[in-house]
Amino acid sequence: MNLTDTHCHLDYNKFDSDRAEVIQRAIDSGLIRLLVPGLHHRSSRDAVLLAESNPSVYAAVGFHPTDLEEFSEETFQQVKELAVHPKVVAIGEIGIDYYWVKENDKRAFQRDALKQQLQFAKEINKPVIIHMREENDAWVGEASVDLLKILEEWQGSLQNSLAERPGVLHSFNGNLETAQKALNLNFYLGITGPVTYKNADEKREIIRQLPLDKILIETDSPFLAPVPVRGKRNEPAYVGHIADKIAEIHLKSPAEIAAITAANAARLFAWGD
Numbered sequence: 001m002n003l004t005d006t007h008c009h010l011d012y013n014k015f016d017s018d019r020a021e022v023i024q025r026a027i028d029s030g031l032i033r034l035l036v037p038g039l040h041h042r043s044s045r046d047a048v049l050l051a052e053s054n055p056s057v058y059a060a061v062g063f064h065p066t067d068l069e070e071f072s073e074e075t076f077q078q079v080k081e082l083a084v085h086p087k088v089v090a091i092g093e094i095g096i097d098y099y100w101v102k103e104n105d106k107r108a109f110q111r112d113a114l115k116q117q118l119q120f121a122k123e124i125n126k127p128v129i130i131h132m133r134e135e136n137d138a139w140v141g142e143a144s145v146d147l148l149k150i151l152e153e154w155q156g157s158l159q160n161s162l163a164e165r166p167g168v169l170h171s172f173n174g175n176l177e178t179a180q181k182a183l184n185l186n187f188y189l190g191i192t193g194p195v196t197y198k199n200a201d202e203k204r205e206i207i208r209q210l211p212l213d214k215i216l217i218e219t220d221s222p223f224l225a226p227v228p229v230r231g232k233r234n235e236p237a238y239v240g241h242i243a244d245k246i247a248e249i250h251l252k253s254p255a256e257i258a259a260i261t262a263a264n265a266a267r268l269f270a271w272g273d
């Protein structure tokens, strides 16, 4: 199996006591690549340090929309300096979160920080990892609308190969219409543990209609542990449960899904086979 976990927060303190073992368990479970996205300047630095000391680990750097308290010219500059590192394969995670943030001025600040980081990704020619969460976790709403508007304008401004692989909507939780709009902009869609939840038939129906060559598998560790480990601390070794569920939905073997999603990730993040 050539599994990938394209989104795991291994810098979190929940992994402080056994980070090396967690990475080893992932490798023992067949993972060939792990991607650790940054949440702000310190987390981005930690992600890069992890990538430097582990051959299978790659990093992304950026400011998450709910971690913008310290976003400034100075901290953004620190992230920009990290971004040129050869193991930094994307800018992220960046995006829009109207679940935790309700005030209009703070939402406007999120959009502004997102636009600045998209502009930077364009300058250094690296794809983006996008977080999007609606108010009350709705399927569709203002967050989808605002995000797609921003992404459409940005993707349309790309002149080079980045237009073909602009990024991923990570832990995708939108409706089919939003998925199709993202696919039209050449975005990939990241699938996480909730696809395995008992009450997620609607989500599985959306995933059944997505083209397999645009799907990534990710754990979002330490969050969103899949069935049968739901409720526990999540870790990259569990990404196989997500591949198994997608295999079931798309009538493929788990090994085929592992290979397809590994190839998709290699195309998006340009990290070799």
Ligand SMILES: [Zn+2]
Pocket (backbone or CB within 6 Å): 007, 009, 037, 093, 220
């Ligand atoms: Zn995340």
